[in-house]
């Protein structure tokens with residue numbers, strides 16, 4: 001396979017149509033979902049020449065976590081819907097690629113098992129952990145401790161989901177529950193026997209379904225999207241961990257300034273792959289103003305719509321330190337398991353390396369805003 005689109009086609013053939021729709025879909029009219037990719041097609045690259053772009057080095061260091069390339073695995077939920085071994089496979093492939101995997105809190109494999117799988121491949125894998133801060137802060141703190149003990153190196157708090165976006169494909173398919181046997185393993189009650197529990201987890205956990213509401217029989221909690229979150233919760237998390245705390249899902253330059261003010265370690269410019277508020281801008285279109293607001297004070301990551309090496313080049317040139325890929329990894333996983341994820345990551349690496357060379361760069365940091373035109 002030569003492109004991410006070919007991986008998506010192969011994944012679609014293998015997946016249950018409702019699960020394909022869950023992975024592929026976005027909110028409402030999917031305007032932002034499409035625009036994330038379309039926005040890159042509106043931008044043109046202006047290469048520099050005669051700069052000796054041999055001996056390229058794609059590696060970056062992000063808040064103390066080294067990555068072999070500025071292309072990370074964005075957090076996506078429910079990998080066992082795509083492959084029986086789910087996140088174990090994704091983690092091994094990311095570790096083999098030497099890149100950072102941001103593990104979703106809504107993984108269908110426990111963080112301890114994901115970390116162990118990554119360690120089979122690399123002694124010190126770059127695993128970060130995405131958090132939906134739960135209103136039950138004691139419970140949230142317990143998850144934080146679990147992830148720390150598993151050896152993760154940073155927390156990424158998702159802040160674009162005060163309520164869940166309306167995904168009409170899921171409504172049409174009545175896809176609101178994980179199939180029996182699959183659980184959001186990180187939400188099992190701490191100390192609970194992992195083999196216990198037999199009730200499906202509800203995906204569309206409404207904010208009214210509160211802690212422990214999944215079922216009286218099961219001890220797997222529902223994920224709660226809490227609209228009450230504010231900057232104090234970020235301060236709270238920072239007081240509970242020594243690890244870097246990033247926030248994911250901001251699009252407004254003023255929020256980027258506030259992130260700097262509140263001492264977060266880094267930000268991820270993201271619209272959740274067009275799955276939350278529809279009609280928000282493509283992430284690449286707001287990146288320049290956010291990069292300007294941050295002014296280099298902290299690392300800026302971006303995700304949404306990255307499918308080609310040229311997309312990576314454009315994002316780095318416009319101010320991102322690294323990018324995340326969500327669906328491409330899921331397509332690799334569904335189409336070909338560990339080999340599939342590895343192929344997707346290596347395809348993106350090679351594509352980026354070539355585009356970097358053609359732009360006259362040797363290192364991700366060589367790319368500059370004047371190399372991108374609208």
Ligand SMILES: Cc1cc2nc3c(=O)[nH]c(=O)nc-3n(C[C@H](O)[C@H](O)[C@H](O)COP(=O)(O)O)c2cc1C
Pocket residue numbers: 022023024036074075076077104105106130158248270271272273274275303304305306324325326327328
């Ligand atoms: C199927 C799916 C599940 C996702 N689950 C999560 C999640 O659990 N936590 C989160 O912060 N973001 C989640 N995201 C958003 C991704 O982290 C990321 O922002 C988005 O997928 C990037 O866009 P891309 O898929 O075009 O690369 C999910 C995205 C998809 C497609």
Ligand SMILES: CC(C)CC(=O)C(=O)O
Pocket residue numbers: 077106164203223272275
């Ligand atoms: C558990 C879900 C809310 C995961 C998610 O963020 C998504 O599906 O976009």
